[in-house]
Amino acid sequence: MKKTNMSKRVRIMETLDMYKHSTRQMTRKDRDASNVTELALHLVQSVIDAAVTFVEEAKNPIKNIKWITHGAFTAERGRREIERFILTWEHQDRWVHHTEFIQREDWIHSFHYIYHVQWSPGSARIPVPRTSASAFFTIKITKSKPPDAPIDVSYIFEGQSLVQRPGMLRFRENWLREIVESKHILLESVPF
The missing domain is CATH 1.20.5 (Single alpha-helices involved in coiled-coils or other helix-helix interfaces)
Structure with a gap:
């Protein structure tokens, strides 16, 4: 068993x-x-x-403009072209900006014209904001290019390492918002 x-x-x-x-x-x-x-x-x-x-x-x-040529370029005309390009960006009306020419750098084969575009979110409650966001444009004028060649434009937003070119990437309003918000957070963490 x-x-x-x-x-x-x-x-x-x-x-x-x-x-x-x-x-x-x-x-x-x-x-x-x-x-x-x-x-x-x-x-x-x-x-x-x-x-x-x-x-x-x-x-x-993606919107872009027809940029001026080397022969038609002046520092003031470059500033106006940047303003015209920024008008193609889609953003809320509360964002205001100011563009100014900063300096001209003389390189071996070219001149670099540097412009500063400062953005801020204005409102009736806070007409003068505590923080702003910046973009830096560079217009490169190559000494050896003919006068009818278009200018070379690039730009970068503060705190970012991506160099952008007009017509290659769509502008995003949140880039400005993130810069301003990070500055607000930093200011709130520092006691005065």
Whole structure:
């Protein structure tokens, strides 16, 4: 009798072990299927995001202006061109800005004209804001280019390392907002 009991136990244990093993396999299969599903969902979401961006840019292309040529350039005309370019940016009316020529740098093969554009969010409650955001434009005039060649323009926002070129990237109002908000946080943390 003990042998029969023992063989029943072994068969039952083997059966239980087989169920455990198949459960583990199903879990692995389910996990693999879950990973594939997550990857597929991520891929589909990326494709949808890219399509939406493509359609938005087709409907609302990145705006730029036709910049003046080397021969028509003066420091004041460069400032006016920057103002004209900034007018193509979409932002709320509460943002006001001022553009000023800072300096001319004489390099070996070119002149660099540096401009400072200062932005601030004005309001009736606070007409003179405590903080502002800055953008620095550089107009490069190459000494060896013909007078009918267009000027080379680049700009950078304070606190950012990305050098931007007109017509390459859409202006985002939140860039200004983030700069101003980070300055507010810094000012609030410093006791006076």
